Amino acid sequence: MNRELILKIKEDFANDIISFVEDRDMPVFVIRREALLRFVTFLKECAEVKMEQVTDITAVDWFKKREERFEVVYHFYSYTFNHRLRLKVNLFENDAKVPTITEIFSGANWFERECYDMYGIIFLNHPDLRRILLYPEFVGHPLRKDYPIDKRQPLVKLRRPEESRERP
Amino acid sequence: MGDEELLKGAVITSRLDESIKFFDKLLNWARKYSLFQYPFATACCAMEYMTTMGPRYDLGRFGAEVPRFSPRQSDLLWVVGTVSHKLAPVLLRVYEQMCEPKWVISYGVCASSGGFYNNYATVQGIDCIIPVDIYIPGCPPRPEQVLDALMLLQKKIDCEKADWRFSRKKRDE
Numbered sequence: 001m002n003r004e005l006i007l008k009i010k011e012d013f014a015n016d017i018i019s020f021v022e023d024r025d026m027p028v029f030v031i032r033r034e035a036l037l038r039f040v041t042f043l044k045e046c047a048e049v050k051m052e053q054v055t056d057i058t059a060v061d062w063f064k065k066r067e068e069r070f071e072v073v074y075h076f077y078s079y080t081f082n083h084r085l086r087l088k089v090n091l092f093e094n095d096a097k098v099p100t101i102t103e104i105f106s107g108a109n110w111f112e113r114e115c116y117d118m119y120g121i122i123f124l125n126h127p128d129l130r131r132i133l134l135y136p137e138f139v140g141h142p143l144r145k146d147y148p149i150d151k152r153q154p155l156v157k158l159r160r161p162e163e164s165r166e167r168p
Numbered sequence: 169m170g171d172e173e174l175l176k177g178a179v180i181t182s183r184l185d186e187s188i189k190f191f192d193k194l195l196n197w198a199r200k201y202s203l204f205q206y207p208f209a210t211a212c213c214a215m216e217y218m219t220t221m222g223p224r225y226d227l228g229r230f231g232a233e234v235p236r237f238s239p240r241q242s243d244l245l246w247v248v249g250t251v252s253h254k255l256a257p258v259l260l261r262v263y264e265q266m267c268e269p270k271w272v273i274s275y276g277v278c279a280s281s282g283g284f285y286n287n288y289a290t291v292q293g294i295d296c297i298i299p300v301d302i303y304i305p306g307c308p309p310r311p312e313q314v315l316d317a318l319m320l321l322q323k324k325i326d327c328e329k330a331d332w333r334f335s336r337k338k339r340d341e
């Protein structure tokens with residue numbers, strides 16, 4: 001992304017951008033949650049930015065390191081201009097909700113489901129917010145830092161406890 | 169007269185014993201060289217399994233060359249790769265669908281003990297779910313190890329009594 005374009009985005013969204021870093025691989029914007037949909041729509045529709053693909057959506061758990069525990073991270077890519085952009089939204093633990101962007105990028109659907117599955121972040125107005133990788137009986141969200149690292153939730157009756165190394 | 173009859177009886181009994189033993193041997197011999205396998209391949213170990221099946225190492229030399237993709241037609245279950253708790257019911261079901269006599273080989277450390285995946289998803293050894301006959305260590309095992317395991321299994325089959333398998337205990341007992 002060239003400099004002028006970044007400056008233009010920064011001016012247009014001056015009130016919504018919390019911080020900005022020109023990282024070594026792509027520019028990184030941290031924005032307010034309320035402006036997320038507007039910003040993403042802009043990224044897709046602006047003729048000079050023209051982000052056509054959402055490459056990834058994931059989250060980071062800053063357990064006990066930050067006041068705002070979760071950080072949802074979006075990556076966008078433009079085929080036309082071959083440039084990328086990273087977008088972050090910070091969330092508090094007791095309000096880990098963010099509006100879905102499936103209306104704008106339908107490819108976001110499964111990414112958001114995965115993010116919900118692993119981190120328990122709620123994507124408001126998502127058409128089908130179910131677990132995608134784990135089974136429905138699973139309790140909790142395993143990539144949260146406070147999920148015990150070796151806590152397993154078997155679906156079938158086990159012949160021996162998993163912790164024991166004794167063969168039955 | 170009486171002695172003769174007694175003798176007759178004895179001869180017949182021992183012949184019966186002998187014939188049963190002979191029958192066992194014949195059955196085991198037939199079984200161990202015609203293992204129909206079901207590859208339950210879930211992860212990277214499957215690549216190594218393919219190598220073993222290929223022409224260079226050629227599992228067919230040991231009479232185990234036909235993979236069957238229906239558990240009802242097979243008697244040797246290879247669990248090749250990581251098994252997660254989401255997959256465990258499927259594995260159990262496949263095992264239960266196989267007809268007796270059946271054997272299980274656990275292929276690679278992931279299947280044998282969970283390997284280095286000590287996390288929320290992975291079963292810590294498939295013997296938590298189904299009985300296993302042979303474990304193959306290695307990540308992934310070399311084909312030589314697999315051939316060795318197959319030969320061990322053949323030895324094991326050779327020592328079995330035919331009726332032992334049929335009176336085998338159920339999984340949960």
Ligand code: SF4
Nearest residue numbers: 212213249276278307
């Ligand atoms: S034992 Fe190693 S090669 Fe085999 S499935 Fe596990 S990680 Fe993959």
